Amino acid sequence: MPIKIFVTGGTFDKEYHELDGKLFFKKTHLAEMLSLGRSKVEVDVKTLMLIDSLDMTDEHRQEMLRQCKSTKADRIVITHGTDTMEVTARMLGKTIRNKTIVLTGAMVPYKFGSSDGLFNLGSALAFVQTLPRGVYIAMNGRCFKWDNVKKNRKTGVFEEVR
Amino acid sequence: MPIKIFVTGGTFDKEYHELDGKLFFKKTHLAEMLSLGRSKVEVDVKTLMLIDSLDMTDEHRQEMLRQCKSTKADRIVITHGTDTMEVTARMLGKTIRNKTIVLTGAMVPYKFGSSDGLFNLGSALAFVQTLPRGVYIAMNGRCFKWDNVKKNRKTGVFEEVR
C-alpha cells in the first residue's frame, strides 16, 4: 500500500513573485523534491489546499480529518505550514488512532536554496515507515507526539511541551 | 546519548576542483548539512576518512568496525560512498548486533545543488532513531537490512536482493 502524502501548503511550497515582490503559492514542489531525493518510496500525492497555515480554519482542518479517515492508506505524511502545525496535529491526534500520520514542513521555502524542506521530507518519510500508529510532527530531524509538541516562536525550533 | 555520525567520504562530500576540473575531497559538509536541515538531533560527528568507497580496503572497513564497537553510542549513522556501501553493511551486519547502525550516502555531491544528500541524511537520522538493533542502508527514502540490499549499477537505485 503506497504512503499517502497530503499537501496543504505552508512555507514549503511558497515562491517569490518577481513582479510584486511577495511570496505566493503557485503549485506544490513535492514531486520535484521526491525526484531530487531520488525517492523510490511508493507514494500517492494529493494536494488538499495550498495555504499559509496561519490562514487555516476549522473547515480546512475538518477537510484534512475527512481525507485522513477516508483514504485506504494507513501511513500518511502531511506537508503543512509550521505556524499552526501543532494545532492540526492535536486535532488529528485526538481522533485518529489506527493510522501513522506524520506532519512536516519547512522554515524556508524549498525554492530558496537554503531550505530545510528536503531534509524534513526525508525524515518524515522515514518516520512514517517506522513509527507505530499515532499522529506525529517531524521537524528538526526529530519526531514529536501530537500531544507533546510546540513550535518555539522565538527560535523557530520545535520542542516538547513538558 | 547522542547519535554517533561517522564520516567516511563518498560522493556526499566530493567537491569540484576548479583548477584541474577533477572531483576531490577537501572536508566533510556534514555540519553544514545538519545546519541547513535545522537539525536539533543530538549528534557527535567524527570523520574517520574521506575517500571514494571504490578505494576502500579491508583495513578501512576494520577501522570502521573498531570505531562502531568502541563508541559508547548505540545509534550510529555512517556516511559512505554508494559503490561499496553494501559491502561495508554486510561486514558490519555480520558482527554487530547490539547497536542500530544506518549507512547512507548520495548519488550527487552535496555541493552540486542537485544532490539527494540532504534528503538521505534526513531519512538516515530518522531511521536510526526508530529502527531496532541491526545494520541498515538508508537510500532512496527506503531502508534495507544489511543482508538484503544491493545497488543496481544500471539505475543507481538501491533495492532488495531477493
Next chain:
Amino acid sequence: MPIKIFVTGGTFDKEYHELDGKLFFKKTHLAEMLSLGRSKVEVDVKTLMLIDSLDMTDEHRQEMLRQCKSTKADRIVITHGTDTMEVTARMLGKTIRNKTIVLTGAMVPYKFGSSDGLFNLGSALAFVQTLPRGVYIAMNGRCFKWDNVKKNRKTGVFEEVR
C-alpha cells in the same frame, strides 16, 4: 582607479526571515557575488543604505548624488531596487555628466537561487568599463540611457520609453 560600487539595497540584497516569513535586509551580498563571479575587477564597495527602492525619498537620492559627485572614481556602479531605478537614474543623469554611472538590480533576491542578480552584476561591471560618460541602467542584459528607460510593470522588463 578602482570602480566605485555604491550599494543601496533593493531586491538584490533581500533575504527571507525564517521566523516571521517576511523579506528583510541583513547585509549586502555584493562581496559574495563578486567572489562567486571570480571577479578581478578592481572595485571599492560602499554601502550607502539597504532599503527597498519604493521607500526611497528625495533625501536618499540627494545622498546618492552627493556620493557620486564626491568620490574620486569616474566609473560607478549603483545597486538599486528596480521599482524606482528609473527615477534615480533621471535625477543623476540630469546632473552628472563627467562620470560613467551604471545602475543595476535584480528581480529576485540573490539568495533565492533563481536570481538574475549575478548576470546583471556581470553586465553592469562590463558596461561601466566600456561606456562613455553618462548615466545608464543595466538590466535584462541590455543598457539604457537615463532619459530613455522605464520598467514595464506588467512584465518586469526594462525597455526604452520611445
Next chain:
Amino acid sequence: MPIKIFVTGGTFDKEYHELDGKLFFKKTHLAEMLSLGRSKVEVDVKTLMLIDSLDMTDEHRQEMLRQCKSTKADRIVITHGTDTMEVTARMLGKTIRNKTIVLTGAMVPYKFGSSDGLFNLGSALAFVQTLPRGVYIAMNGRCFKWDNVKKNRKTGVFEEVR
C-alpha cells in the same frame, strides 16, 4: 541584427553523471542561463560542438573560424573551455577584423551552484554590445584583447601577458 552565440562546450556546460561519477556533456545550458538572467538581448544561439577545450583540435578551430566568417552577425559571443581559450582567441584574432567577438567560459559548471558562468555570460553580452571590432576574452569581470591574454594555470585567473 541579433548577437550570434556559438556554443562550443567547456566547463560551462559540463554535468555530473550520477551513475559513473564523471563529468560529461549532455546539452548546453545557455538558454537556461539567458532565461535565469531575464536576458532580453536579441540573440541567435548555435551549438557548434560540446567538448572540453583540451580536446579541441585545429579542425575544431577552423570550424569556429568558418562559422564566425559566414554568419551575417557582426557581434558574436563564443562559450569556450578556459584551458585553451587563449589559443582560439589568437587564431580568430589574427584573421577576423571586421566583427566584435567575445569568448567567455566558466571555472565551475553552471549546474554546480557555485559557478561563475552566469556572471561571465552577463559580462560577455555587455562587452560584445559595446566594444569596437576585434576579438576579446571576457573572464573575471574583465576584458582582454586576443593578443594580450593568458590563463594563469596556478590561480585560474585570466591576466595580461605584458
